[in-house]
Amino acid sequence: MSSDKVKISLKDGSVKEYPRGVKVEDVVRDIGEGLYKASACVKLGGKFADFGSGIEKDTQLVVLTKKDPEALAVLRHSAAHVLAKAVCELFPNVRLGFGPAREDGFHYDIVSDKALSQDDFDAINNRMAEIVKADLPFVRKVVSADQALAWARASGQKYKIEAIEKLGGADGDEPGSADVSSARGTDVPSVDNHAQDARATNEISLYETGDFVDLCRGPHVRTTALIGCVEVTQVSGSYWLGDEDNDKMQRVRGVAFFSKKDRDDYFNMLEEAKKRDHRRLGVDLDLFHFEDDAPGMPFFHPKGATIYNALLDYSRRLQRKAGYVEVKTPLVLSEELWKRTGHWDNYLENMFFSRRLTAVTIKDGDAMAVVRDEETGYTLAKDASEEDDRRMAVKPMNCPGHVKVFGDKRRSYSELPIRISEFGMVHRRERAGVRHGLLRVQAFTQDDAHIFCTPEQIESEVVGAIKLIQKLYSSFGFEDIHVELSTKPEKSIGSAEVWERAENALAVALKTASLDFKLNPGDGAFYGPKIDFHIRDSIGRSWQCGTVQLDFSMPGPDRLDVSYIGADDKPHVPVMIHRAMYGSVERFLGILIEHYAGEFPVWLAPVQATILPIVSKVNYYAQQVAEKLLDRGVRVTVDERGEKVQRKIREAELQKVPYMLVVGEKEAQLGSVSVRRHGEGDQGVLSVDDFLAQIEKELRV
């Protein structure tokens, strides 16, 4: 093996020899000028590299073109640099944070004296277009930490200074420090951790794009000209390193594509997603609405309530079969109770409280002054005494109620496990700005259950709960589900040992159920670790729905103090498993609306069939058919208005009613219906009985 040559193997299996240190660019050009022109970025030995890199050892070279999905992630990151360059040129004193590629585009967090708004987008977009047109190569410069610091200081990039210090400046062995090329969260998988790279190689890289220099691990596409389309889509707030206590930054978000067509496809997709938005469909299909007077608390209309109840019915059926019993417990319980459960210390800011006001008398046309108790924040009428006002709190969780049901009588080990379920409405205060239609509300119903069992029963009960949740989800065709295991948070009750035991138990159960899961450290409930099930909505956001949580604390003597009598004739504290399947019925319904784009399967559809008489003469027949369907449990309406059938059909289609039954004089004579299926059109004539036989197959899950 020659020492001044390197062997480079290519995608087609061929191997070529070049002088050691040959530049990637020259190799690609040598393979073919056409390939070079089509190339976006390259991978050496499976890792992204730059065109300017020298090749020092035998390796494999893969050239990626516009068609490679991986190249798109690189492109987006390069677009972030173009954005940064544009913003730095347009506005004074811009300090840059991180500018990663994201799942659907890219963003750059910046601090600027100017608050950016939509009015600035045109200017930024135009400048970016100029930069793209200028065909500027992305040039990688490897420097020492000191050199990088000198650059950052000279250019006043305070966040870059911080980033460099975290990177290579120190002998940095703290894990999880700054990742320079990508921010937290939704990073593209192909972008690795700069920090680790930098520590491993003790090198820091800067990228030059024309006269613009940015600290960055790379990789980048060959030149700005490869960016077919780039535009700013929105600007929002963020924090340096994602920490609320750090400096506020402006997050400028954008999208970038290789071609105009990709761009148009993307925006069309967004349009489609917008059409499925459950808030839009909630209005169009008359399912629910919100009021300023009850923020984040939905008012379900008859049609929405129908779907809602269908969901409850289904959950109820599943649970009955699985050995759950159903209870109903109070919405409002005393503050003392919430102190005992630990909610007072751990969940206070999310709770709604009651206050008692005595009658307010009218004096001089004004309501009598009320007194504000500054310490508690309570407002009381002057003549209401503290003793009068036994303070109550609206429940944010159902668990204490269920513990109370469990503890109301002597329990024997032979009764266990006891699975207590409830469609329990809870209220939780949310910080302003986080509410989102049905997906994030302040009042919601959980299909909640608490399983009281012995330590030996934990695994089988947790596995059973997981299986039930999976079965439920499969009925709706949800495939993109991911599972997380969350461990002890900062604010918590119970000892470290108890937590460890509970976390292990959940992990074992997940393994038994052979489920892949992501570990989510520090994200457990305050009383115990949890398994969460997450479902994606139509525009890719992931929402937590079902959950299984293990709790050794709340039933214990320090808290609500319940027990069962064991075989040893002594009292024991039961293990409590918290479990919800839909999670929040409201949220699940919101996801379903988007999932089905409002076109519910028949068993969920608020109106399953609507009968459309062609002339008012046959209204009597329409009513007869309706009665027959109603008797068989079909949710049916009759459109008796004096409108043309075309109009009735159009409106029924817009309301996404699965079956439209057109009836005229012919049908009235024959005892038949002309069946039209939503979205599919005319299905021909059936006798009423044949139609019933058809729809009945779809009435149940």
Add this chain to the structure above:
RNA sequence: GCCAGCGUAGCUCAGCGGUAGAGCAGUGCUUUCGUAAAGCACAGGUCAUGGGUUCAAAUCCCAUCGCUGGCUCCA
């Protein structure tokens, strides 16, 4: 809670210092009609709320509430 934007008729939106507009929905009348919108007429708003600037405010300013997109947080 933070950043940016928004709040005009039931819905979608126009008006952006000079006496509130359209389409759809609604109501009334006419039309009885075969698979995605019949015709005519009428009615509907303290322009989110409260202050301020101005001869004059839906329009400009401030505050509050709510909504939207993010950040942060969560079912």
